[in-house]
Amino acid sequence: MIVKPRTKSRILAILEILNSRMELGEDVKQHYLTLEKGYRGELLNDLWVEKLQEEVLVLHDLLFEIKNSQFQIDTLIIAQDRIYLLDVKYHEGDYIYKNDGFYTLAGKETKNHLHQLKRCENLLRQLIQTLGFNFPIESYLIFNNPEFYLYNAPPELPIVFPTQLKRFYQNLNKRPSKLSEKHKILANKLLDEVKGESCYAKLPVYKYEQLQKGCTCGGCRSLLTVVEKRKVVCKECGRVESFETAVLRNVEEYRLLFPDRKITTIGVYEWFGGVGSLKVIRQVLMSNYKSQGHGKYTFYVR
Numbered sequence: 394m395i396v397k398p399r400t401k402s403r404i405l406a407i408l409e410i411l412n413s414r415m416e417l418g419e420d421v422k423q424h425y426l427t428l429e430k431g432y433r434g435e436l437l438n439d440l441w442v443e444k445l446q447e448e449v450l451v452l453h454d455l456l457f458e459i460k461n462s463q464f465q466i467d468t469l470i471i472a473q474d475r476i477y478l479l480d481v482k483y484h485e486g487d488y489i490y491k492n493d494g495f496y497t498l499a500g501k502e503t504k505n506h507l508h509q510l511k512r513c514e515n516l517l518r519q520l521i522q523t524l525g526f527n528f529p530i531e532s533y534l535i536f537n538n539p540e541f542y543l544y545n546a547p548p549e550l551p552i553v554f555p556t557q558l559k560r561f562y563q564n565l566n567k568r569p570s571k572l573s574e575k576h577k578i579l580a581n582k583l584l585d586e587v588k589g590e591s592c593y594a595k596l597p598v599y600k601y602e603q604l605q606k607g608c609t610c611g612g613c614r615s616l617l618t619v620v621e622k623r624k625v626v627c628k629e630c631g632r633v634e635s636f637e638t639a640v641l642r643n644v645e646e647y648r649l650l651f652p653d654r655k656i657t658t659i660g661v662y663e664w665f666g667g668v669g670s671l672k673v674i675r676q677v678l679m680s681n682y683k684s685q686g687h688g689k690y691t692f693y694v695r
């Protein structure tokens with residue numbers, strides 16, 4: 394059972410919108426692509442986790458803090474007699490394992506994911522103990538990009554490679570697990586401990602005026618869309634979306650980027666790049682949001 398689903402982080406959601414509507418600086422763009430790739434890898438791994446049939450509690454995407462140390466967990470699975478901690482990496486390319494670390498083929502040392510995993514496990518153990526529980530923790534580093542290869546990796550490392558994923562989850566599924574009240578209490582106590590977004594998640598500076606206006610495609614996020622009657626057609630990927638769905642999605646993106654700006658019919662029309670009919674936009678807003686104020690001062694809230 395999934396106790397805490399995975400949601401796109403606020404920073405990734407914002408960067409995704411900004412990327413469609415402005416030229417991101419090189420560093421920001423790189424950061425965005427890394428986050429996006431990581432998220433894609435996590436979603437792919439979630440598909441395997443969803444297939445587990447034994448009684449387990451699944452918590453995705455957790456940020457905890459203990460004794461001023463923050464740590465993030467991609468997926469935590471509470472089973473009858475143990476806890477699984479999964480760290481997902483969607484890296485691609487060739488790496489070499491040596492001197493207890495990860496190196497590129499060119500010999501450059503990269504982030505040590507195993508140390509990170511160990512740190513995470515230790516902090517999680519402390520947290521669970523302070524909550525009054527004592528479960529053994531099994532941690533795994535999951536590389537699930539089929540384009541990844543690690544040379545010289547000894548078999549005893551807690552790593553699951555792309556070609557081992559199926560067997561890894563099959564084996565996990567073979568271990569019988571029955572849950573009791575105790576497990577649910579632990580899951581709830583852990584949820585109470587979850588922090589908001591990491592304080593390291595810094596956003597670039599952006600202004601309304603500098604963003605390109607228009608209706609983004611719900612599929613490929615391109616702004617090359619045309620409004621035809623009550624439909625939005627993407628010139629880039631061919632996707633057809635109802636005008637109402639497109640308005641709602643774009644309004645929600647607008648709200649995310651500019652929480653302080655009021656949502657008005659004319660504002661949405663402008664955000665849409667002046668396409669579509671004001672009348673239809675007003676109808677969509679009226680049937681999906683609560684209107685406040687009167688006449689031309691009307692604005693809409695959730």
Ligand SMILES: [Zn+2]
Nearest residue numbers: 610613627630
């Ligand atoms: Zn598209």
